[in-house]
Amino acid sequence: MQYGGAMPPTTPSSAPGEETVSRRFASGRQFEIRRGDALAVVTELAAGLRLFSRDGVQLTESYGDAQIPPGATGITLAPWANRIEDGLWYLDGKKQQLDITEVSRNNASHGLLRNSSYSLLAEDEYSVTLEAVIFPQHGYPFLARHRVRYEIDSALALRVSQSFLNDSDAPAPFVLGAHPYLRVGDVPPEEMVLTVHAGTRLVADERKIPRSSVAVDGDFDLGGGRSVGGLDIDVSFTELEFDGGVARHTLSAPDGRSVSVEQDENCAFVHVFVTDTLPGRSKAVALEPMTGPANAFNSGEGLRWLEPGETFTMQWGIVGAL
Numbered sequence: 001m002q003y004g005g006a007m008p009p010t011t012p013s014s015a016p017g018e019e020t021v022s023r024r025f026a027s028g029r030q031f032e033i034r035r036g037d038a039l040a041v042v043t044e045l046a047a048g049l050r051l052f053s054r055d056g057v058q059l060t061e062s063y064g065d066a067q068i069p070p071g072a073t074g075i076t077l078a079p080w081a082n083r084i085e086d087g088l089w090y091l092d093g094k095k096q097q098l099d100i101t102e103v104s105r106n107n108a109s110h111g112l113l114r115n116s117s118y119s120l121l122a123e124d125e126y127s128v129t130l131e132a133v134i135f136p137q138h139g140y141p142f143l144a145r146h147r148v149r150y151e152i153d154s155a156l157a158l159r160v161s162q163s164f165l166n167d168s169d170a171p172a173p174f175v176l177g178a179h180p181y182l183r184v185g186d187v188p189p190e191e192m193v194l195t196v197h198a199g200t201r202l203v204a205d206e207r208k209i210p211r212s213s214v215a216v217d218g219d220f221d222l223g224g225g226r227s228v229g230g231l232d233i234d235v236s237f238t239e240l241e242f243d244g245g246v247a248r249h250t251l252s253a254p255d256g257r258s259v260s261v262e263q264d265e266n267c268a269f270v271h272v273f274v275t276d277t278l279p280g281r282s283k284a285v286a287l288e289p290m291t292g293p294a295n296a297f298n299s300g301e302g303l304r305w306l307e308p309g310e311t312f313t314m315q316w317g318i319v320g321a322l
Helices: none
Strands: 030-035 038-043 049-054 083-085 088-091 094-097 107-109 119-123 127-134 144-152 158-166 172-174 193-196 198-204 210-215 233-240 246-252 258-264 269-275 284-290 304-306 311-321
Touching: 030 119, 030 127, 030 144, 038 144, 049 158, 049 311, 083 088, 193 269, 246 269, 246 284, 258 284, 304 311
Parallel strands: none
Antiparallel strands: 030 038, 038 049, 083 107, 088 094, 119 127, 127 144, 144 158, 158 311, 172 304, 193 246, 198 210, 198 233, 233 269, 246 258, 258 311, 269 284
């Protein structure tokens, strides 16, 4: 689905002298940033990435004006990414029960800000910064903020910084993540090749909760590139291959064009989701940078605790080679 434009929700859509009608978007206010031939559209809802394109070539999946992000398209995730089993975890021996937001599997999914509005902190020609507050609540008794900055750099890559700020008087647990889906213009997904360099994959049960980890091999070895047409995968990987502090995962087209997600060493995990459930697409590829995997609040794997008054930042980005 093509992106339908980016206009603030209060922009008049009528001609002079006519009754003013405000145009509104289901994903809230739309923030455009441009540099050279690069365009990014960021949403008020979930500080999400609705579109990134280069020279008119769409490099991420998008959605319509009247839609919220289907399949979590482009949203950012805090204070946890992925799932928490039964929405249940323990803090100093005391049970913490989160709302169940993935009813079919009885999990709490994708954090507390998926349906939240983010406030604008700063914007200029090449960047925008949004922030949302996480208030203390049942299942998560901490006051915190999630700050997201998008920038198109001089190389026309999209760079994203996600920060977690602890305003509580006690250490707060968290996992950060993002949920971009990649594409290369109108190239059929089945013709694309996906490459991910990782040493370990997490083995999950039918509820998508990791139970063990194994060395990457066989059908899960994406290091040499695998055809998207033959993939049906919903798996987290770690022991990523970092080069100069950056891990890179690439979706390549037959004509040599490609798009990559890059992530820094604070993002030790990537979740790979190849699905036929995204509306309007025969297949879609999500490459999700994360600081920890599903159920980290229980397993402890990748879970961080931030001291009062401190800030943690992860960085990732999208780079097109066109």
